[in-house]
Amino acid sequence: MPRGVVVAVTAQALVLAYGGLVHMTQIAGEWPPYPWAPAWLAAYFTSLTVLDPLAAWLLLDQRRAGLHLAVWVDGCGRRPRMPRSTRLPGEVLSWP
Template sequence: MSGRGDGHRWADAPRGVRVTFAVLVAIFAYGAAVHLTQLHLGGLDPYPAMPSWLAAYFGSLALLDPAAALLLALRRRAGLALGAVVLTTDALANAYANYVVDRTGGVTPGRMGQAVIAALALGLLLAAPRIAPWLNGGRDRAGRFSGR
């Protein structure tokens, strides 16, 4: 995401925007790695303590996380929308898993992870209006439809 040359995908974006997108891509790539690892290590039932609908959702993140990362890296608005939905629903799903399914009291690693995901979701939702104009597939910063 460096600003090399006019033909570079991110050349017109300010450094802060480029850094934000690099961080978002890294977050979703990390999420993909975590969920793929859980599926690989867990076999046919990687989330045995979870209700089937919740296990299916967590399994779907092995596809949704890399899709969000790729769309964001390609500078598509769909990536921002998908990323916001994924992080928000992931925070909610982890809250259910850590506060409803897991009846353990106090602070647990799962609850700490859920707090991090919730903070990332909130950060993305707050940043989205400021970073969306730098994406293709909608109106550009001047309000013209880009059609890409």
């Protein structure tokens, strides 16, 4: 595997492992975790306690499933961005 790919995969795995630790700390600190969040978002964040480290391990084990899981985990919490040409004028100011 090219060195750049190894560096990128390792960096992503470290970020995912760190994220898993953060979610474990949140769960250990208070119950229910994320009291400020709607139930669906709290459930998503809580599931990352398992999914983040799993994706990190699968990535480091060079499995395709790790790449798919990492992309899914990373992309679930984000609103998809529309190209600037399809945005309404108010959306340009309200969403970076």
